Amino acid sequence: MAVTPQKTVILYPSLGVGHLNPMVELAKLFLSRGLAVAIAVVDSPDKDSVSADAIARLATDNTDITFRSLPVPPSGSEDHSHPVMRIIDVMHVASPALMEFLSALPAVEALVLDMFCTDALDVAAELGIPAYFFFPCAVGALATMLQLPDYYPGAPCSFKDMPADTVLHFAGVPPIRALDMATTMQDRGSDVAKARLAQYARMLEARGILVNSFDWLESRALTALRSGLCTSGRPTPPVYCIGPLILPGHTGGISERRHACLEWLDTLPDRSVVFLSFGSLGRFSTAQLREMARGLENSGESFLWVVRNPPPEHQSNSILEPELESLLPEGFLERTRERGLVVRNWAPQSEVLRHRSIVAFVTHCGWNSALEGIASGVPMICWPLYAEQRMNKVHMVEEMKVGVVMEGYEQGLVKAEEVEAKVRLVMAPGEGDELRRRIMTAKEMAIDAREGGGSSNVAINEFLADLQKNST
Numbered sequence: 001m002a003v004t005p006q007k008t009v010i011l012y013p014s015l016g017v018g019h020l021n022p023m024v025e026l027a028k029l030f031l032s033r034g035l036a037v038a039i040a041v042v043d044s045p046d047k048d049s050v051s052a053d054a055i056a057r058l059a060t061d062n063t064d065i066t067f068r069s070l071p072v073p074p075s076g077s078e079d080h081s082h083p084v085m086r087i088i089d090v091m092h093v094a095s096p097a098l099m100e101f102l103s104a105l106p107a108v109e110a111l112v113l114d115m116f117c118t119d120a121l122d123v124a125a126e127l128g129i130p131a132y133f134f135f136p137c138a139v140g141a142l143a144t145m146l147q148l149p150d151y152y153p154g155a156p157c158s159f160k161d162m163p164a165d166t167v168l169h170f171a172g173v174p175p176i177r178a179l180d181m182a183t184t185m186q187d188r189g190s191d192v193a194k195a196r197l198a199q200y201a202r203m204l205e206a207r208g209i210l211v212n213s214f215d216w217l218e219s220r221a222l223t224a225l226r227s228g229l230c231t232s233g234r235p236t237p238p239v240y241c242i243g244p245l246i247l248p249g250h251t252g253g254i255s256e257r258r259h260a261c262l263e264w265l266d267t268l269p270d271r272s273v274v275f276l277s278f279g280s281l282g283r284f285s286t287a288q289l290r291e292m293a294r295g296l297e298n299s300g301e302s303f304l305w306v307v308r309n310p311p312p313e314h315q316s317n318s319i320l321e322p323e324l325e326s327l328l329p330e331g332f333l334e335r336t337r338e339r340g341l342v343v344r345n346w347a348p349q350s351e352v353l354r355h356r357s358i359v360a361f362v363t364h365c366g367w368n369s370a371l372e373g374i375a376s377g378v379p380m381i382c383w384p385l386y387a388e389q390r391m392n393k394v395h396m397v398e399e400m401k402v403g404v405v406m407e408g409y410e411q412g413l414v415k416a417e418e419v420e421a422k423v424r425l426v427m428a429p430g431e432g433d434e435l436r437r438r439i440m441t442a443k444e445m446a447i448d449a450r451e452g453g454g455s456s457n458v459a460i461n462e463f464l465a466d467l468q469k470n471s472t
């Protein structure tokens with residue numbers, strides 16, 4: 001008797017490890033539920049594509065998941081107006097390779113697309129494969145983005161040209177200043193804003209949207225989405241909050257040693273260290289780094305700080321190892337040696353956040369970082385930098401109440417006094433205790449969501465039932 005091959009769910013991330021890593025966590029979740037999974041990773045000659053080495057490492061650490069590299073031609077332009085345009089262009093030229101890959105597979109159950117991969121909806125439609133999105137950001141961001149194709153074209157002007165005190169009202173999320181909207185959306189006439197608006201509109205074509213969040217954390221945004229308030233009454237695809245999916249503690253493979261910063265943290269008391277880390281791309285000018293250093297020094301608290309070179313416009317060697325002595329104020333490293341550690345470029349963030357010594361997290365509000373802070377029960381000081389991080393900051397501070405704002409980020413320079421004041425505030429009783437109580441509740445809710453009858457488990461069951469419906 002012929003054996004019917006098991007149908008495979010194909011995950012299709014866009015460029016960069018920041019998009020690949022959450023997809024890998026999603027793949028693990030699917031595997032744990034008995035699905036066969038493969039991840040199709042675009043291999044582009046353009047910058048930002050995930051390196052063959054990174055894929056090989058992920059494949060070694062996750063032997064149950066098939067990684068398939070899709071070689072694609074150059075996207076055609078060296079000179080993109082915005083880094084996101086490069087991602088969109090590369091994913092556009094990748095469609096034929098995806099089509100060829102999928103056509104050669106015996107049985108594909110579904111295609112799960114990253115939010116930048118809307119072109120792949122056409123591939124899925126042509127092959128008759130159900131397509132879902134995996135949205136690696138907040139439900140609040142999704143709710144806002146889905147409202148923009150209706151709101152923005154008729155708005156009086158671009159967000160960047162609105163008066164500084166302009167506050168916008170979108171269903172399901174707190175009022176937001178125009179300047180806190182996503183950086184890609186600030187200029188309505190830009191290529192990137194037009195391209196992203198078209199992508200937001202196309203998200204409604206999917207059969208469902210999986211979101212890396214959980215119901216309790218963002219119930220208002222979820223209710224607005226589910227009641228059609230974000231799409232002017234047009235049907236919104238089912239939204240499945242299946243998170244939080246976060247990087248496991250150890251990501252370096254079995255052979256890699258524990259990072260030295262963790263050993264340093266081992267020597268410090270419980271809940272005594274402020275951790276500062278700004279995602280995979282966060283960089284500051286030398287002037288800003290010096291303000292941060294002064295603020296940390298004056299706070300008198302212990303700290304672990306990930307420092308990178310300033311961005312290329314401030315310094316030509318931004319990808320090299322930072323020379324800390326010349327970047328930071330003279331004598332700073334020596335004076336803070338007993339209570340501070342500065343790490344160059346990268347620290348094992350999710351493991352650091354789970355360390356018992358960490359008391360607060362100064363974060364750029366990337367969504368993975370926010371979820372890692374929540375899952376570790378560490379209050380956050382929000383210092384948004386790029387993408388949709390200012391929007392996340394609004395949701396984290398005003399809706400979720402898991403952090404406070406580092407004032408001055410929008411002027412481009414946060415003063416040492418503000419860094420000192422916010423570090424003191426989260427360490428102190430009063431507002432600090434209130435934040436700690438709230439984040440511990442959020443942490444417990446995050447655990448509950450993924451367990452037994454928890455909301456994220458229920459959502460994944462619903463998603464599986466939908467897959468089943470399609471294959472019968």
Ligand code: UDP
Binds near residue numbers: 279345368369
């Ligand atoms: N990260 C890390 N070490 C660092 C900086 C970042 O491990 O020094 C990880 C972090 O734990 C998170 C991811 O990189 O999982 C960053 O994702 P996020 O969405 O927060 O920000 P992005 O880099 O996409 O702006």
